[in-house]
Amino acid sequence: EAGVAQSPRYKIIEKRQSVAFWCNPISGHATLYWYQQILGQGPKLLIQFQNNGVVDDSQLPKDRFSAERLKGVDSTLKIQPAKLEDSAVYLCASSLTRTAGYTFGSGTRLTVV
Amino acid sequence: AQRVTQPEKLLSVFKGAPVELKCNYSYSGSPELFWYVQYSRQRLQLLLRHISRESIKGFTADLNKGETSFHLKKPFAQEEDSAMYYCALKSTSYDKVIFGPGTSLSVIP
Numbered sequence: 001e002a003g004v005a006q007s008p009r010y011k012i013i014e015k016r017q018s019v020a021f022w023c024n025p026i027s028g029h030a031t032l033y034w035y036q037q038i039l040g041q042g043p044k045l046l047i048q049f050q051n052n053g054v055v056d057d058s059q060l061p062k063d064r065f066s067a068e069r070l071k072g073v074d075s076t077l078k079i080q081p082a083k084l085e086d087s088a089v090y091l092c093a094s095s096l097t098r099t100a101g102y103t104f105g106s107g108t109r110l111t112v113v
Numbered sequence: 114a115q116r117v118t119q120p121e122k123l124l125s126v127f128k129g130a131p132v133e134l135k136c137n138y139s140y141s142g143s144p145e146l147f148w149y150v151q152y153s154r155q156r157l158q159l160l161l162r163h164i165s166r167e168s169i170k171g172f173t174a175d176l177n178k179g180e181t182s183f184h185l186k187k188p189f190a191q192e193e194d195s196a197m198y199y200c201a202l203k204s205t206s207y208d209k210v211i212f213g214p215g216t217s218l219s220v221i222p
Contacts, residue, residue: 003156031208042117042199042212043157056209091157095208101147101159102210 004105018080025094035091117213134185136200146183
């Protein structure tokens with residue numbers, strides 16, 4: 001079984017620039033999550049999709065962050081414009097059912113300078 | 114409010130010694146509790162979940178609703194157990210999983 005794929009692995013941008021991350025979940029996993037993990041902290045949920053619909057985006061800073069999951073498969077997370085405090089690892093995860101554990105991707109490490 | 118706390122940021126034990134990583138949670142309903150582990154240079158992965166009542170890699174965790182705890186235990190630590198461990202809570206009403214801040218376990222040879 002292929003895992004959750006994320007790209008790029010690393011990204012360095014200047015503040016006020018924009019950036020996009022891509023995630024391809026495990027085939028057949030209807031639920032997809034984006035988490036932000038700041039150094040020294042646990043992952044924090046940004047947005048959850050069920051197929052191509054948003055289930056929870058209550059912690060997504062919508063003035064600068066956006067995410068979409070067209071066709072209910074791949075997903076992209078965008079930050080525009082980036083701030084220094086957005087430096088973090090952005091994790092994508094998917095799950096088969098609502099009660100199953102997550103499978104995480106390897107993450108994208110973003111550094112904003 | 115839903116919250117997960119892990120009081121120890123760092124925990125060092127000698128190889129062969131027992132290890133216990135503490136996790137406490139606050140949640141008004143009946144949550145699902147998980148332990149996730151991240152080994153060096155690897156992705157975050159599920160270690161065990163309380164509803165399975167399983168033992169993975171010698172680790173067990175018991176949900177204590179009275180104390181709102183879900184401590185992770187292993188009787189004899191191995192060097193390969195050195196990793197970052199995250200306790201996580203998932204409400205049965207929503208799918209959102211909330212992670213604790215993590216405990217870095219270091220097993221000294």
